[in-house]
Amino acid sequence: MNVGIVGGYGHVGRQVARVLVGHYRLLLGGRDPGQGQRFNHRELNGRAEVRELDLWDARSLAAFCSGCELVINCAGPSYKVLDRVALAALASGADYLDVGGDDPLHHVLPAQLPPGRRVVLSAGMLPGLSGLFPKVLAASFERVDTVRCYSVGLGRLSTTAAEDFLLSLGNGYGQASMGWAEGRAVKSAVPADEHFERPWLVGGAVTAYPYLTTEQQRLFTALRVPQAEGYNLFDGGHLRAALGRIQGSPPALRHSAENVASLVQASALDLAGRTPYQLLAVEMEGLQHGEPQQASAWLRAGDGSALTGTVAAICALQWARLPEGTHYAAQVMDADDCLRQVLRWLPHTRIHVTTELEEGVL
The missing domain is CATH 3.30.360.10 (Dihydrodipicolinate Reductase; domain 2)
Known part of the structure; x- marks a missing residue:
């Protein structure tokens, strides 16, 4: 599965990438691709792709999401980002996972998703x-x-x-x-x-x-x-x-x-x-x-x-077992498996x- 991580070499995104590398094909997006490349080579052995991303630029965001099957948003502030990344991911045909989002994002997302699609919000430490x-x-x-x-x-x-x-x-x-x-x-x-x-x-x-x-x-x-x-x-x-x-x-x-x-x-x-x-x-x-x-x-x-990024990555690893539709992570994730993986x-x-x-x- 092709997974794009928005904010992929920030503090939270790095931990998501560390857990998911080797499980999925990763695309890391952020404002400083040089920093991303250093992280990719030092900690991921060059196994991810790094791309410059401006999440406030609609074309840049759409290009990043294109080809992804799952987009994970680790960028913030989440209450300002709101539905920008989610809507771009859904428009590209990808599923969506957010370490934040919470109720404000849930309220503005489409009430119905296309069949087979999944959106999971609040997949971090608190909430999550x-x-x-x-x-x-x-x-x-x-x-x-x-x-x-x-x-x-x-x-x-x-x-x-x-x-x-x-x-x-x-x-x-x-x-x-x-x-x-x-x-x-x-x-x-x-x-x-x-x-x-x-x-x-x-x-x-x-x-x-x-x-x-x-x-x-x-x-x-x-x-x-x-x-x-x-x-x-x-x-x-x-x-x-x-x-x-x-x-x-x-x-x-x-x-x-x-x-x-x-x-x-x-x-x-x-x-x-x-x-x-x-x-x-x-x-x-x-x-x-x-x-x-x-x-x-x-x-x-x-x-x-690190704890937030780990929970989000565990959610991504459970993705195929999660129900279709829009959900909060705490309502659909396997809690026992999550704690085992955190440890x-x-x-x-x-x-x-x-x-x-x-x-x-x-």
Whole structure:
């Protein structure tokens, strides 16, 4: 299969290429083909084709997608790219996979695809793996009564990631201070906790904010869980303070260059002298073997870009088994296979599960 990777030698695209090389014929697209060629020869042994690509130029994008059977978009900011790459891929006859996209892209894509075609969105770490990971723990329950999902990361944001983060605040990705009860989003009764502690946290207490994403809403609906919460955790005060200042500004100005730079700087200050990490955790209560049971699981990795790229590549490797139509990755990917492959490609990743009866790896 011919696979084109838009942003193919950026941080996320490189990891997608590392995993997929040898499985598919790869075409890597980006603004600096010289950089792409160096990556191709040093890490892929020259097995990919590199092409200059300007995703804001319709002809350049159409030429890149031509001949591809699958186009994977790793370029951002995803909330600005929106449907540019997706529509070019579909017009060329290719399937489409996006590490982001999320609900805003889903809403503007064609309602019906030609027979046999596939589009998969949100195939990264968050969203993506964050929606898959809880399903593995839920599979051990006969009935899930409550769920709490957590995410926290410590690392220097890229300019693109910071801008995407700010754009997500007003684009329907999620809602602050919201929880889940009886099949719908409700105002959370849980206040922010500035001294949140759990055994799986890396450096001690963090700040926890209730935050309900649309991915979590789909997860909670699928699990038929009566009560659930999602939380954003902040490890360090600089990013949290910068975000608070930015959220106080008019929505149209939130993703200004000044605010993006402020977020990048704040993330670097929080990271200073520490080791970067990404962590997803889930806590559940329900019935296991006919008895009330509590269980938790956590996944800890280093580089968020590498984790995002690995999940997207795993999705591409599962492509022939995925259903036709437009879907979110967490709804159609094989969660067990995804976690096994994450551990294979990112061996420093750690996954742990704890129940009232035992501890171990998933």
